[in-house]
Amino acid sequence: MDTVEKLLDAxxxxxxxxxxxxxxxxDLADELGIKSASVHYHFRRKEDLGKAVVERYSKRFFEALDNAPDPLAAYCDVFEHALKRDEAICLCGVLGAETRGIPDDVAAEVKRFFEDNLAWLTNHLGDIGNAAMALSSLEGGMMIAQSLDDYSIFDRVRAELLSKAAQ
Amino acid sequence: MDTVEKLLDAxxxxxxxxxxxxxxxxDLADELGIKSASVHYHFRRKEDLGKAVVERYSKRFFEALDNAPDPLAAYCDVFEHALKRDEAICLCGVLGAETRGIPDDVAAEVKRFFEDNLAWLTNHLGDIGNAAMALSSLEGGMMIAQSLDDYSIFDRVRAELLSKAAQ
DNA sequence: GTCTATAATTTGATAGAC
DNA sequence: GTCTATCAAATTATAGAC
Known part of the structure; x- marks a missing residue:
């Protein structure tokens, strides 16, 4: 794997x-066993690196949603994977909370991620109210699960979303 | 107003x-027109300041919920006020997203805030599933509204919560 | 309670050799 | 593409005068 990919991962x-x-x-350089000047070679400024990370994250996110038989369940799965496999919350959930404190072009990329999410959900669920609830509760549920160090609140959110959608 | 209170506000x-x-x-010192050494006089370490801010925030939060005729509506109101009057998201929403990157005692205070919220909601709504949905969706809705610079997603979350509760 | 002064560390970033 | 070397700025924090 090349250095750029390793840097994006880290x-x-x-x-x-x-x-x-x-x-x-x-810190990134230390993790890769290189020097910080080498990181700057690949990404001149920190915001270039930040923007690239969000772009890759968003691209992968929507690829994982392709051709899902049950859109809402698949959507919940993507978030659940992100939380439990990576032991971390959504990248854009973190950056969204820091919106005003991060560079404008990174914040713009995060904004686009949420706009695309709402569009996808509205398209697949048919209702913008349900879309708003799904996105908000999953993002919030991840954040609170991380704070509590207990996934059960996320699991409850998922169960509630799917049971209310089935009504 | 004394310096401590001004520092907590800022x-x-x-x-x-x-x-x-x-x-x-x-930055805090500049805003108050004092020097950073004077800030350290009131709060020796940054985490002392952070912990004090969360404690005050949590105390005020639950005071605002006292004696509410409609618990869920009152609960939504507190978050809506925080978002629209202060033009900022929930303090613990930000800190929860940064959980692993902040001092342990600050993170512990944030964790307690969410535990208390879930307890209050479960007590007043009667169901822990509804409690999880209310807290998660309001926290997530604030964060996304801030990122989008558009409150309508928060308003939709609120409307959905209240309409589903009325069923 | 606030100040000046300063220490020790970390940060993002660049120049230029290899 | 990675390195050494370096910079300017910012950070948390402390000592001691007033």
Missing amino acids: TERRIRQNGYHAVSFR | TERRIRQNGYHAVSFR
């Missing part, structure tokens, strides 16, 4: 666990 | 808008 994990401002070029 | 606003790591003693 940055995504660190932002998702600690927040944008808790990620430094030196 | 810190709360800055964390809620930008995140924990985007708040510095110098």
Whole structure:
């Protein structure tokens, strides 16, 4: 795997666990066994790296939703995977909470992620109210599960969403 | 108003808008027209300040819920006020997203806030599934509304919560 | 309670050799 | 593409005068 990909991996994990401002070029370099100047070679500014991470995250997110037989269940699955496999919340959930404190072009990319999510959900669920509830509760449920260090609140959110949708 | 109260105000606003790591003693001092050494006189370490802010926030939050005739509507109101009057999301929503990247004692105070919220909601709504949905969707709805710079998603969440509760 | 002064560390970023 | 070396700025925090 090339350095760029490794940098994107390490940055995504660190932002998702600690927040944008808790990620430094030196820490990333140490993790990869290189020097911080080499990180700057691949991404001149920190916001270039941040923007690239969000773009890759968003692309992968929607690819994982392709051709799902049950859209809402598939949608919940993607978030559940992100939470339990990676032991971290949604990248855009972290960055959205820090919106005003991060560079404008990174915040713009996060905004686009949420707009695309609402469009996808509205398209597949047919109702924008249900779309708003699904996105908000899953994002909030991840954040609270992380704070409590207990996934059960996320599981309850998922169960409620699917049971109310079946009515 | 004394310096401690002014510091708590400024810190709360800055964390809620930008995140924990985007708040510095110098910025706080500048806002109050004092020097950063004077901030350290009142709060020796940054985590002492952070913990005090969460404690005050939590105390005020539950005071605002006292004696509400309609618990769920009152609960939504508190979050709506926080979002629209302060033009910022929930303090613990920001800190919860940064959980692993902030000092342990601050994270512990945030965890307690969410535990208390779930207990209050479960007590007043009677069902822990509804409690999980209310807390998660309101927290998530605030965060996404901030990212989109558009409150309508929060308003939809609120409307959905109240209409589903009435069924 | 606030100040000046300062320490020690970390940060994002660049220049130029290899 | 990675390195050494370095910079300017910012950070948390402390000592001691007033």
